[in-house]
Amino acid sequence: MLTNISIKNYALIDHLNVAFTNGFTVITGETGAGKSILLGGLSLVLGKRADLSSLRDKTVKCIIEAEFLVDKYNLKRFFEKNDLDYEDTTIIRREIQPSGKSRAFINDSPVTLDILSKLGDRLIDVHSQHQTLQLTDNDFQLKVVDALADNSAKLQKYRDALKLYQSLTKELQELIEFRDNASKEQDYNSFLLKELESAPLKEGILEELEEQYEQLNNVESIMEQLAAGNQVLNDEQVGVVEALSQLKQITSKLSGYGTQYTSLNERVQSVFIELDDISSELENYIENTEVNPKLLEEVNGKLQLLYDLQKKHSVLTISELITVREGLSEKVSTTENIEGAIKEKEERLLNGREILEKFALDIRKRREKVIPSLKKQLESALIPLGMPSASFKIEIKPAKDYKVTGKDNLIFLFSANKGGNYGELKKVASGGELSRIMLVIKAILAKYENLPTIMFDEIDSGVSGEISSQMGVIMKNMSLDMQVFSITHLPQVASKGKQHYKVKKTEDNKGTTTSLYKLSDEERVIELAEMLGGKERSDSAMVHAKELLNGA
Structure with a gap:
């Protein structure tokens, strides 16, 4: 419920601050007095985009603030979802700077226009003549039927099921596309994988093979050096081993003459043991080193294979080749198992479709059950509004596709005259008839839904006399359950208000000013x-x- 609105520096409004109560409030004023300005200011706090030209004084910012009592609107989840502080009395503020920059706040927390607009839709329904065209929209018509059928909870379950169904459909399509594309590459990927699996891929293998290749490729030189080394050590005349053996005998004799000679002998003995071991190892190398062109060719082949694979897959290391192999293995495995995954997804989709169909059928049955009541209420309510022969033909027909509103098409036809032909509302109903039908529908909805504040902007345009009086009665009755505003030119409607405000335009030396005040x-x-x-x-x-x- 709108409890207060404050407008500063907007259009013809210098400063306006008005408090409102519940019930039926009427707003009147001469044509051009500024009723549209009031609505324009209100629309800004409901999320409409700002226009710099709306500033009265271009050097001062415009501030519009509206206070709402929201405790009956179940908005706590909305506030939590958007990280806002919830207050039963919520204040929305909109500021427009002279620079053109606009800011919006909900309970002093800055918000985007999108969030502001979504909250505004739940707080006030500003109904203009243009919005009467909403009545001809099939989704709106279904909303009316669903309100009578109390389908809100059912529709939420259906929409959750639809969301899952659509997600599964997308996943299945992606799997099928992957299979179709993968099947074209499967043979090639399998070939690449087999090629990598046959290669000796392990960490350090490249360095190991390169060292082995160097030894095999230079085996003759190695053999020469080994032989030369062995000769240096073991020559009978000047061999190092023979010379060191003689030295060992000398130091052994000296060791009995003192500890210093004992230490020297131990060192010579140690060198002799190490040199003797080296000599044995050299002889072993000589014995086991031979020219092996076959092994050289084999090692060279492995190296070339690894080099070629690195080049083929555009990598620099064996580690990267191993990663490529693992990726190919996963692709090939996934492709080989894709049919099973598709079958599993199809089964889940079939199950989801059955659940969705069940919800859709339940919603349809509830809709069909309330249609006679809706038809009767509409036709009865239009009689005192000068439409005694108004008649509706409302039917539910199953649709082929699942929609957010269910799996139904609504046939909503109208005839204004007795014995007349039925047709779509937008084709056969006049503007005045549409306004009266919309008013009646809003009144019916008010009985079944916790509607936000509604503001009718000259919904009574084009009618007069007793009909306008009856429209006033309908709005007054609606206000027993909700806050209702009516901007009107008709005294018959204005007289029904619980409180009456007047928009007035005054002129002085400073210019023209629009004000709004409550009438005694x-x-x-x-x-x-x-x-x-x-x-x-x-x-x-x-x-x-x-x-x-x-x-x-």
Whole structure:
């Protein structure tokens, strides 16, 4: 419920601060007085984009603030989802800087226009003549039927199931596309994998093979050096081993003459043992080193294979080749198992479709059950609005596809005249008829849904007399369960208001200013009299005005 609105520096409004109560509030004023300005200001706090030209004083920022009582609207989840502080009394503020920059706040937390607009949709329904066209939209018509059928919880379950069904459908399609594309590459990927699996891929293998290749490729030189080394050690005349053997005998004799000679002998003995071991190892190398062209060719082949694979897969290391092999292995394995994955997804999709179909059928049955009641309520409510022969033909037909509204097409046809042909609302109903039908539908919805505040912007345009009075009665009755505003030019409607505000435009040396103020009982009589007979306010107009108020 809108409890207060404050507007500063907007269009013709210098500073306006008005408090509202529940029930039926009417707003009147002469044409051009600024009722549209009031709606424009309100639309800014509901998320409409700002326009710098709307600033009254281009050097001062525009501030519009609206206060709402939201405790009955179940909005705590919305506030939590958008990381906002929830307050039963919520304040929305919009600021437009002279630079053109705009900011929006909910309970002092900055928000985007998208969030502001979503919250605004839940707080106020500003109903203009343009929005009457919404009545011809099939989704809106289904919303009316669903309100009577109490389908809200059912539709939420259906939409959750639809979301899962659509997700599974997408996943299945992706699997099928992957299979179709992969099958073309499967043979090639298998060949590449087999090639890598046959290669000796392990960490350090390249360095190991390169060292082995160097030895095999230079085996003759190695053999020469080994032989030369062996000769140096073991020559009978000047061999190092023979010389060191003689030295060992000398130091052994010296070791009995003191500890220093003992230490020297031990060192020579140690060198002799090490050199003897080296000599044995050299002889072993000589014995086991031979020219082996076959092994050289084999090692060279492995090296060339690894080099070629690195080049083929555009990598520099064996580790990267191993990663490529693992990736190919996964691709080949996935492709080989894809049919099983597709079958499993198809089974899940079939199960999801059965659940979805069950929900859709349940929703359809509930819709069909309430259609006779909706038809009766609509036709009965339109009789006092000058449409005694109005008739509706409403049917539910199964649709081929699953939609967010269910799996139904709604046939919503109308005839204004007895015996007339039925047709779509947008084709056969006049603007005035659409306005009255929309008013009746909103009144019906108010019985079944916790609707937000509704503001009718001249919904009574084009009607007069008793019909306008009956429209006023409908809006007044709606206000028993919700807050209702009506901007009107008709005294019959204005007289039904619980409170009456007037938009007034004044001119002075500083310019033109629009203001909004609440009328007292006496001022209401005068306002209604002027609406009935003009500024002169004849005695008969005054009497009629009092009768309207007393009869309301």
